[in-house]
Amino acid sequence: MIRLKQRNIGYFMILFILSLFSLSKSLPVKQSDNFQPGNDLVNCLNESADPCNDFYEYACGQWTNQHTPAEGFPIWSNWYLISHSVRPKIKDLLTRANSETDIEAIRKARKVYQACMNKDAIEAAGAKPVIKLVNDNGGWPLVMKSDEWKAKNLTWQQIHSRFLKTLGVEALFAIQMPPDVKNSSITRLVVSEPNLVLKKKELVDSKNFRQSFAYTGYKLRVTDIFLRRSSVEEELGNVSLLVELNNFEKELAEITHDEQGINNIDEWYSLMTIDELQELYDSANMTSPTAQINWLETIRDMFTLTPEITVNGSEPIIVPGKEFFPKFAALLNKTAPETIVNYIVWCVITDVSLYANDELRMLLSDFNNRRVGADPIGTREYDCVSLEQMGRAASYLFVKEHSSEESKEAVQELVGNIQEAMKNYIQQSTWLDNETKNLATEKIDAIIKFIGYPDEYTDSNINEYYAEFTPTDSYFENEMRSRVFQMKRALRELRKPTNKKEWPVEPKAINAYYIPVLNTMGEY
Structure with a gap:
């Protein structure tokens, strides 16, 4: 889903750039005393370059001279520059004392931020929250005696279902509820291949020796942390x-x-039923119980979080890249259950380490440095301001303090001008037939625009949204609760008409995007 979305965003950006290019023929490039974004664009030009030979150098040649990248960031762009200007404002709002007029959701947001910033409590807990999470779900065979793990009497299927349902960790396969890409008016179940810890090419390409060596070292260091707290002798x-x-x-x-x-x-x-997915999976003719997956029961287990929703074998589901599943069954058929559980737990550890103490965080940071030469993990303050556990409430605070109806109207006008420019460019093109031109124009007119902030942002709306989320003083526990909270919200969307007016990201995010499936465009 994400891969196709990225490709379609590319199509949109091409049209967007072409539209701006057509407008630029009649617009002079000059500096203005009262329009800083325009001045920044002009200052980034390298006017000594020939735009016909190297347009990128012409448009962006002076960008790095004007903007020194921050240390430790693998990427530095206008997105990051603007984001850095917003973060202090959000921090100021979250660090203020609660007032009598603050709604419950705002109080929750500040509690979440305080828990995130409470480094003393996080360091005192150490790696114990992560280890407890693993041990409460059967343990990690890699650091257990064989008879100790077998005594748990848990199958990998049970363990995977627990982590998928409560944490959203898609170690072996994913179950999600997005809009149907061929019928965006409805939300369907999607059963798809897993999200890997690393990119595929990093794992299978022998040329990626540096990444492979760093990854193995990372595993050994994490294993050592668990071994020090296990019944297995270190040696x-x-x-x-x-x-x-x-x-x-x-x-x-x-x-x-x-x-x-x-x-x-x-x-x-591939649109099929759950029963048909079962037939597809079973076509691999597995002989080992380890390879058995009851897909209906697996999906039903997800919905134990929302018992009001029932699912049966005739439920329509989307199975992207369906050829994966018989191959997956064959792989499981020849793999020991301990190995499968070891991998599932490893995926969980890498997924939640960011919310643990500095020891685990720094192991992840060091691995990223060795892997890509930069560390995408921010400082604790950076992460706590960015935290999505109460993202909507923080956005509401930001909107009330720093947004205005005038700025929203100005951006609406800008987006309207972009739409008109795109339509004009399409109608003037010589390589499209009239039917295609008209269809493209209709789609541009039908774009749903998310600009500034939602009109329905109210005290009662935000409080209602977070009614089921109760934060604690534990940063790690808040993340666990937040994931269950978000999973419940996602599960309840099954079979519902797609709400195309639901904002895909929060207004405090620095973003501009186009989502083809929903025909929505956002400018924040």
Whole structure:
């Protein structure tokens, strides 16, 4: 889904740039005393370059001279520059004392921020919250004695379902509820291949020796943290299990699709029932109980969070890249259950380490440095201001303090001008027939625009949204609760008409986007 969306965003951006280019023929480029964004664009020009030979150098040649990248960031752009100007404002709002007029959701947001910033409590807890999470769900065989793990009497299927349902960790496969890409008026179940810890090419390409070496080192360091708190003697280690984990992870990556996805949506998209998915999966003729998956029960288990919704075998589902599933069954058929559980738990650890103490966070940071030469993990203050556990409430605070109806109207006018420019460019094109021109124009007119902030942002609306979320003084526990809260909201969307007026991201996000499936455009 994401891969196709990225590709379609590319199409939109091409049209957008072409439209601006057509407008630019009649607009002089000059500096203005009262329009800083325009001045920034002009200052980034390298007017000594020939735009016909190297347009990028002409348009952006002076950008790096004007904007020194911040240390430690793998990417530095206008997005980050603007975001950095917004963060202090959000921090100021979250660090203020509660007043009598503050609604409950705002109080919750400040409690979440305080828990995130309470480094003393986080460091005192150490790695224990992560270890407890793992142990409460059967443990990690890699750091357990064999008979100790078997005594738990939990199957990998049960363990995977627990983590998928409560944390959204898609270790072996994903279950989501997005709009149907071929009928965006309805929300459907999608069962798809997993999200890998690393990119596929990093796991399967022998040329990526640096990343592979760094990744193995990261695993060993995390394993050491767990070993120090386990019943297994450190000098023993389960080296063979670690090797099997690595091999399984690589083989799983080999049967997933490449990062660029599938070009033909008809090849990617398969609408079937849950019963038909079961038939497809069982066609691999597995002989080992380890490979058995009851898809109906697996999906039903997700909906135990929302018992008001029932699902049966005739439920329509979308299965992208369906050829993955027989291959997946064959892989499970030859893999020991301990290895599968080791991989599931590893995916969980890497997913939640960011919310733990500095020891686990710094291991992840060091790995990223070795892997890509930069650290995408921010400082604790950076992360706490960005935290999405109460993102809508923080956005509401920001909107009330720093947004105005005048600025919203100005951006609405800007977006309207972009739409008109795009329509004019399409109608004037010589390479499109009239039917295509008219269809494209109709779609531009039908774009749903999210500008500034939602009109329905009210005290009661925000309080109602967070009614089921109760924060604690624990940063890690808040993240766990937030994920269950968000999962419940997602599950309740099943079969509902797609609400195309639901904002995809919060107004405090620095963003501009186009989502083809929903034909929505946002400017913040």
